[in-house]
Amino acid sequence: GAVVSQHPSWVICKSGTSVKIECRSLDFQATTMFWYRQFPKQSLMLMATSNEGSKATYEQGVEKDKFLINHASLTLSTLTVTSAHPEDSSFYICSARDLQGQANYGYTFGSGTRLTVV
């Protein structure tokens, strides 16, 4: 079945540093990637949508200069949290969609990354 590998699964960083999270589709081509943030006991909130080779589309209220998304290939998308602050601590999850929307009806989720900024 379709698999999305997300790394790292957890990371602790110092305030002011940057952190990169990778999301790879292992057995299908991900034409679209979605990045979510989830706070404790809250739902998944979509941060941005990226299409391979295009600039990401950010949801209202999400700072595009702070959350840099790169989707340079059909199997890899990265989210970089720049100048991280404690309020950026959260659970970040990616989701990949293949062109035909066949794998998992078009939504295959990574296992998530728990970011803690100290």
Place this chain on the structure above:
Amino acid sequence: QKEVEQDPGPLSVPEGAIVSLNCTYSNSAFQYFMWYRQYSRKGPELLMYTYSSGNKEDGRFTAQVDKSSKYISLFIRDSQPSDSATYLCAFGGGSNYKLTFGKGTLLTVNP
């Protein structure tokens, strides 16, 4: 009115019980309806997908959609301790393929 409403629980039931989880929605543009299971600190796992009103069954799980009332449900029969997780309803539709999630219901099945 919120686009999606889901009772966050928590819901605690004994093993073997029938569990009913529900969501309401207000966006008539939603065309497909999904239920995900999420274990602690893991990504969501698709349980059920449907796009029409009525019932869809898969093993111990039944998804029910009532488009006229904008209401969806997930039933779990013979619940097991391994079903203990957060259950998220999700809605999609439109050309942008975005999903809108409920807040999730935390379920605990006690042995």
